[in-house]
Amino acid sequence: MNSPVSRRAFLGHAARFAALGAAAPLGLNLAAMTAASAATLPNDYRALVCIFLYGGNDSYNTLVPSDALHHRAYSLTRGSLALPLEALLPYRLSLARPLPNGQSLSLNPRLHNLQAVHQRGELALALRVGTLRRPVTREDYFAQRNLPPKLMSHNDQFCLWQSLVTEGASSGWGGRIADMLEASSGQQQSLFSAISVDSGAVYSVGQLTQEFVVTSAGPIRVEPIPGASGAQSAIVASLxxxxxxxxxxxxxxxxxxxxAGADQLESALSSIPSRFDFPITALGDQLNMVARLIAARGTLGLKRQTFFVSLGGFDLHSDANLLHGDLLAQVAESMSYFQDLMNHHGLGRQVLTFTASDFGRSLTTNGSGTDHGWGGHHLVMGQSVAPQQWVGDSCSYTLGAPDEVGQGRMLPSISVDQxxxxxxxxxGVPASDLPTIFPNIGEFNEPTLDLLRTTAW
Structure with missing residues (x-):
């Protein structure tokens, strides 16, 4: 360890592990806490999987109008980015109840892997979701009344989506769910209640629960330095x-x-296959790790978990026709295989997967892409969704309409809080505890949405 090269390598490894420490669980005292004295939830397992699409997904080319009237309005507004009606018709969605004004929606053809999931009744639609403090109108927007801070800003909006407070928040709603359920679920307070794969996210951090970050390949450890005997233990000792x-x-x-968490997790994963048949893509690799972690739930003694995975590249101000479809194909291939795998192992009703993103994009094109928007469509997947259900409102696709706030940006119809x-x-969070997790929920007449099957606890 005396050579300058070895010293630089040592410091580099130390810095990397120090960065891990900033996102690692708060302390061994949390892992050592005893189980709650009385469990109020049933003896089952449930998990939420958030798929965050960084950059702002163009949701209006994700779910696309496929009736003649609304497709015409969509095409006039979208211009060169509009998908042709004939390409959409094979992927038209049969919905549990009609959309207003005779509208129909189709999946983008590159999402065709999800069509069977929807036909089985395992994919629901959340339409025009966005960050909201309280309901607002087009008039409110132009008067700048009751608006969330720093709309259309990537950092601020993805932080607001994940935390429901401004950038720099110390906790997110996935982590706060874990906080709320640990005592009532009857599991020990665990290092693995909220897990992020490949990158940390405020979504997974609670007031007590800290996210445990893993890579797609497994737990993060101090790496040995080639040619430097004993370096690994020396780095750990120094830290x-x-x-x-x-x-x-x-x-x-x-x-x-x-x-300690890495040791425990590696032991729990040792009997789990290292690879299911996920697509070999960034998102496929992350969901493969989530599937392995879910498979290890019994060994880890877990009944409730939240997971966070992500895919970047959606900030398509240009070349959207070339790039957006490939990103959607990656999402659909990974999500559909994940749901099939959960179903195969009898977990289809115990895991819910949903998409999220910084914001929706503008309906209008800037030439070969779109600009930042606000409300956007999202998907919720699992056997616990009400079959072919949708919530929220679709779009008029018309500039100047009550749901459009300028430059093709769409007003949210439902909030992230809802x-x-x-x-x-x-x-399993009681209604009385929802305001602790979702600070704006009291501002909405319908705090929860009719999105899921009725479940008797």
Whole structure:
């Protein structure tokens, strides 16, 4: 360890693991807490899987109008980005109840893998979801009344989607769900209640629950340095040595927790296949790890979990016709296989998967792409969804209409709080506790949405 190269390598590894510590669980004291004295949830397993599409997915070329009237309005507004009607007709969705004004919706043809999932009644639609503090109108928007902060800003909006407070938030609603359920679920407070794969996210951080970050290949560890015997143990020792400095004490605790968590997780995963037949893509690899972690739930003693995976590349200000379809195909291939796998193992009703994104994009084109918008369509998948259900409102696809707030940006018809509260209720959060997780939920007449099957607890 005396050579300059070895020293640089050592410091690089230490810095990398220190970064892990910032996102690792708070401390070993949390893992050591005893189980709750009385469980109020049934003895089953439930998990939420958030698929975050970073950059702002063009949801209006994800779910596309396929009746003649609305497709004509869509084509006039979308211009060169409009998908032709004849390409959409084979993927028209049969819905549980009609959309207003005779409208019909089709999946983008590149989402064709999800058509069978929808036909089986395992894919529901949440239409024009967006960040809202309270219901707003087009007039409110132009008067700048009651609006969320910094609309159309990537960092602010993906943080607001995940946390429901402004950028720099210390917790997200996935982590807060885990906080709320740990005592009532009868499981020990666990390092693995909220897991993010391949990247950390505020969504998975609670007030007590800290996300555990893993890679698609498994837990994160201090890596050995080639040619430097004993470097791995030396790095761990340097990060966990006693110190009077509060930050060093916290780093030591988090490092110990991350190491202990890695040991526990690797042991639990050792009997699980390392690879199911997911597509070999970024999202496929992440959902493969989620499937492995769900398979290890019994060994880990878990009854409630939240997972976060993500896919970037959706900020398509240009070349949308070339790139957007490939991204959607990756989403559909991975999601459909994930649901098939859950069904095969008898977990189809115990896992809900949903998409999220910074914001919807503009209906209008800037030439070969779209600009930042607001409300956007999303998918909720699992055998617990009400078959062929949809919630929210679709679009007029007309500039200047009550649902459009300028430049083809669509006003949300339902809030992230409402969608999140619906999913949290399915996880077992009592209605009385929803405001703790979703700070704006009291502003909406319908705090939860008619999206899921009626479940008797």
């Amino acid at each position: 966990t040595r006693p110190s009077s400095h509060l930050m060093m004490q916290e780093l030591a605790t988090r490092t110990q927790t991350a190491q 969608l999140g509260a619906t999913l949290a209720t399915w996880m």
